[in-house]
Amino acid sequence: xxxxxxxxxxxxxxxxxxxxxxxxxxxxxxxxxxxxxxxxxxxxxxxxxxxxxxxxxxxxxxxxxxxxxxxxxxxxxxxxxxxxxxxxxxxxxxxxxxxxxxxxxxxxxxxxxxxxxxxxxxxxxxxxxxxxxxxxxxxxxxxxxxxxxxxxxxxxxxxxxxxxxxxxxxxxxxxxxxxxxxxxxxxxxxxxxxxxxxxxxxxxxxxxxxxxxxxxxxxxxxxxxxxxxxxxxxxxxxxxxxxxxxxxxxxxxxxxxxxxxxxxxxxxxxxxxxxxxxxxxxxxxxxxxxxxxxxxxx
Amino acid sequence: xxxxxxxxxxxxxxxxxxxxxxxxxxxxxxxxxxxxxxxxxxxxxxxxxxxxxxxxxxxxxxxxxxxxxxxxxxxxxxxxxxxxxxxxxxxxxxxxxxxxxxxxxxxxxxxxxxxxxxxxxxxxxxxxxxxxxxxxxxxxxxxxxxxxxxxxxxxxxxxxxxxxxxxxxxxxxxxxxxxxxxxxxxxxxxxxxxxxxxxxxxxxxxxxxxxxxxxxxxxxxxxxxxxxxxxxxxxxxxxxxxxxxxxxxxxxxxxxxxxxxxxxxxxxxxxxxxxxxxxxxxxxxxxxxxxxxxxxxxxxxxxxxxxxxxxxxxxxxxxxxxxxxxxxxxxxxxxxxxxxxxxxxxxxxxxxxxxxxxxxxxxxxx
Numbered sequence: 001x002x003x004x005x006x007x008x009x010x011x012x013x014x015x016x017x018x019x020x021x022x023x024x025x026x027x028x029x030x031x032x033x034x035x036x037x038x039x040x041x042x043x044x045x046x047x048x049x050x051x052x053x054x055x056x057x058x059x060x061x062x063x064x065x066x067x068x069x070x071x072x073x074x075x076x077x078x079x080x081x082x083x084x085x086x087x088x089x090x091x092x093x094x095x096x097x098x099x100x101x102x103x104x105x106x107x108x109x110x111x112x113x114x115x116x117x118x119x120x121x122x123x124x125x126x127x128x129x130x131x132x133x134x135x136x137x138x139x140x141x142x143x144x145x146x147x148x149x150x151x152x153x154x155x156x157x158x159x160x161x162x163x164x165x166x167x168x169x170x171x172x173x174x175x176x177x178x179x180x181x182x183x184x185x186x187x188x189x190x191x192x193x194x195x196x197x198x199x200x201x202x203x204x205x206x207x208x209x210x211x212x213x214x215x216x217x218x219x220x221x222x223x224x225x226x227x228x229x230x231x232x233x234x235x236x237x238x239x240x241x242x243x244x245x246x247x248x249x250x251x252x253x254x255x256x257x258x259x260x261x262x263x264x265x266x267x268x269x270x271x272x273x274x275x276x277x278x279x280x281x282x283x284x285x286x287x288x289x290x291x292x293x294x295x296x297x298x
Numbered sequence: 299x300x301x302x303x304x305x306x307x308x309x310x311x312x313x314x315x316x317x318x319x320x321x322x323x324x325x326x327x328x329x330x331x332x333x334x335x336x337x338x339x340x341x342x343x344x345x346x347x348x349x350x351x352x353x354x355x356x357x358x359x360x361x362x363x364x365x366x367x368x369x370x371x372x373x374x375x376x377x378x379x380x381x382x383x384x385x386x387x388x389x390x391x392x393x394x395x396x397x398x399x400x401x402x403x404x405x406x407x408x409x410x411x412x413x414x415x416x417x418x419x420x421x422x423x424x425x426x427x428x429x430x431x432x433x434x435x436x437x438x439x440x441x442x443x444x445x446x447x448x449x450x451x452x453x454x455x456x457x458x459x460x461x462x463x464x465x466x467x468x469x470x471x472x473x474x475x476x477x478x479x480x481x482x483x484x485x486x487x488x489x490x491x492x493x494x495x496x497x498x499x500x501x502x503x504x505x506x507x508x509x510x511x512x513x514x515x516x517x518x519x520x521x522x523x524x525x526x527x528x529x530x531x532x533x534x535x536x537x538x539x540x541x542x543x544x545x546x547x548x549x550x551x552x553x554x555x556x557x558x559x560x561x562x563x564x565x566x567x568x569x570x571x572x573x574x575x576x577x578x579x580x581x582x583x584x585x586x587x588x589x590x591x592x593x594x595x596x597x598x599x600x601x602x603x604x605x606x607x608x609x610x611x612x613x614x615x616x617x618x619x620x621x622x623x624x625x626x627x628x629x630x631x632x633x634x635x636x637x638x639x640x641x642x643x644x645x646x647x648x649x650x651x652x653x654x655x656x657x658x659x660x661x662x663x664x
Contacts, residue, residue: 151324
């Protein structure tokens with residue numbers, strides 16, 4: 001690929017700086033009851049080695065924040081494994097501006113929703129603002145439909161430079177799976193990009209592949225799903241497992257989250273996606289321990 | 299259609315066209331052999347440089363062509379490119395739709411930024427015609443259209459104040475970096491992948507390089523230029539091999555000038571692309587002498603660049619669809635490669651056959 005490549009030497013330097021930091025568990029608010037089995041605490045520190053301040057508990061218990069509406073309810077443990085978002089928590093704490101760069105393919109663009117306000121980054125912004133009083137949040141939407149991860153990764157370098165985000169919300173995988181990009185190449189691109197973002201103290205939230213009945217039997221599709229899940233586990237970033245959520249809602253509830261073409265999310269689909277991401281983010285922001293990732297899940 | 303004899307410009311242009319066809323299939327096995335894997339620029343730079351180089355011929359010599367004729371000629375070429383862009387975009391949309399219907403997989407409708415066309419057709423169609431909505435990988439031709447229409451004024455300035463061309467172009471390029479100017483897309487929020495304010499520079503450099511003065515200068519200082527080219531190529535290769543990519547967030551301001559970015563045609567990419575040009579420009583003679591068949595093939599593609607480019611864009615899409623359906627195996631990739639390159643050659647051959655028949659018909663009438 002032309003650009004999506006590692007910056008290994010710098011990486012080592014900054015990782016070294018990171019290792020100096022203390023392992024710190026984020027204290028504060030109760031972890032949502034559904035979060036999976038507890039495991040080893042995740043080392044939490046800013047890249048310069050300073051401890052991350054304890055996030056002030058919100059006025060309401062986190063378990064009450066960003067609740068999923070009944071229409072979108074799915075087992076939370078399947079949707080996301082809470083993973084700390086230290087930068088977000090930090091900026092929230094000092095009431096700074098939270099800049100979320102939403103990047104990825106067409107569900108970021110909001111194709112199929114009835115108006116732009118209904119695409120998921122905008123809905124996510126709405127939900128978060130409802131839950132945190134005086135939240136200074138800016139959502140920067142830079143989706144390009146049908147783009148594979150290597151293209152997004154290349155674009156991301158410049159976009160991050162230009163937009164200076166606190167967090168990158170990266171929707172990724174569906175198009176690589178369809179384009180038959182080898183799963184290992186895909187994983188390498190994602191891992192490298194995550195590392196670069198983390199080196200620069202930018203939180204990452206990955207949003208996984210779409211579900212449609214058409215791809216449920218596709219081997220390569222599942223290989224890419226697994227690669228994404230592995231990448232998220234290894235790099236300890238939050239992955240919102242969209243496939244699992246959508247599959248659950250489609251199979252168990254029989255809800256049409258996709259538009260008439262069975263591809264694009266309709267307004268409800270975007271809302272559920274936004275709710276699931278918001279929920280995962282909120283739980284992650286106030287989490288205390290990092291549960292062990294469940295192997296093989298996406 | 300002129301039937302010129304094999305020359306270096308056609309050869310490199312043909313090579314760029316074949317590379318574009320290959321590079322535009324994500325995950326394609328043979329993609330790893332194109333020159334972008336050995337440096338920091340790719341065939342797009344080569345293609346646009348050569349487009350500028352050939353535009354010089356279109357603009358004609360000062361003494362042989364009136365100003366109006368020249369401007370009309372360049373403008374007409376721009377309109378022709380625009381027509382080609384609309385045509386291949388429509389065919390691509392139909393290919394994507396047909397694949398979704400035949401394979402009953404609507405996920406395909408999302409490819410290549412086509413989703414908006416199917417989901418939001420009212421706005422997307424306006425965007426397609428205005429070139430503010432472009433399909434992924436179908437975004438070079440819009441740049442070329444803008445450059446060629448811009449070349450009408452470029453050609454005029456070339457007549458009136460040739461010394462102003464390069465400084466003017468460089469000023470626009472720097473302004474685009476300093477003020478982060480680009481053309482926005484609509485209805486999908488975004489910006490052009492090939493930022494025309496930046497990419498015009500390599501087009502203009504090509505235009506200037508085709509001038510007699512510049513060519514004479516290059517001949518006089520060929521050793522110096524090749525030395526510089528070697529340095530540029532070595533820098534590009536080391537960045538790739540030793541992974542020394544400049545980190546955008548660790549660069550001094552204006553950081554955009556120091557990163558390696560395609561949209562803004564970063565100075566490093568530009569330098570690398572021009573290095574390759576000066577380094578390899580003289581190689582055509584050797585290739586042509588040693589492997590005339592290969593030289594002839596790429597020249598054939600380059601001579602018929604618009605047709606070959608258009609078919610190549612569609613073949614890349616066909617290749618992606620084939621890989622989706624049959625799997626991305628080495629066997630499938632080989633079939634796609636061989637079939638693709640054959641069809642590109644056939645396109646060039648047919649277009650020249652037509653030109654030959656036409657000229658012989660004219661000759662027999664006389």
